[in-house]
Amino acid sequence: MRKLLTIPRGKLASLSIDLQEEHRQDQRYLVDAYDRVLANAARLQQAARANGALVLHCAYIVDTEEAQTRPFHPVMADGRSVFSDKSNPLSAICPEVAPLDGEPVLVKSDASAFSEGSLAGRLKVDGIEWLCIAGVWTEACIDATVKDAVRLGIRVLLVKDACGSATPAMHQTGILNLANRLYGGAITNTDGACRLIGGEAVDVWAIEGSVPLRFSFASAVAAYSHL
Template structure:
């Protein structure tokens, strides 16, 4: 159900997850529609900067020399099959890279909030809402959103500023998150930019639990209605 909300200035931060070159250059990990996602994220970043909303950027870096992961996929060279610390494609895409003074945080897990002090620092600064975008929706976005909610943040999930390996993977992941996005909301880039500017916007919010009983046949329609 859609209803109007607004976000009080000083209580919101923008979170960008894993916008790394491997998702547009490594054939194994291409994100469908990544260029459009990056364009939407550029708009979000511009709106955040114009309205003095803090921006936090995360990159997924795997260092198997420091992390004990017995089942982690590796290549023939023994390095991580994705996001290895030595791979230049782990760099953040230039057009959405942190500006001077913005935080670039490294995570070794899917979630931005599974470990480290970031969540506590955001809480201490008075942040209540996190505007979340990035890739992959069913993996790192899913984990980050769920951990954020568990830590007591309200999440504004920007559906067209997230993506995955296919539209179906992305859309069903958004629907799964929406079904239990307690305290938060789903919107698109247009809506998120207006909210960052302090305006009131009608956004989708969950009522009860698991209201979206989607199927292969109706998932795309339900996603478009969020």
């Protein structure tokens, strides 16, 4: 359903997830339309900074020598992670969306930004009720983070055109599947999110009922466009 939403100033934080160089330079992990995702995420960060909102960054960095590496994590012959390895320069956050001085960077070795351990406590201390989420990959780290946020009682503003995956189909179905379970949250695009960050009232998509979006392969693109 559509509804008019406003978010009180001081109650929202911006979170950029895994916007790292490997997603535009490593042929195994390229994200479709990644330059657009980066540009939209940068706009969200700029809007948050201009309005005094907390700006957070998250990076997936894997150190296979540490005990907390998740079970069955894929590794190369030399034992290093096949993606986001700590020694790989492509694990760096892209410069367009890199943190400014003083902006926290949460380093995780699993899908959810909450797996790092400090995010939930930081949001609580700062009185944050809404998390504006951008990043990659939609069906993986975005999905896990959104679901953890909902479980913890944090409202999610999911910015659909500031997220991405390997293909449009993977991204769009990932957003649609999240939309079916985004209790307490909302979905909008970058323009709408920037206006919300600035204190405006914006028409957004918000869930009503249980699993309201029944889409097929043929109807998924239209369903996504209506969010």
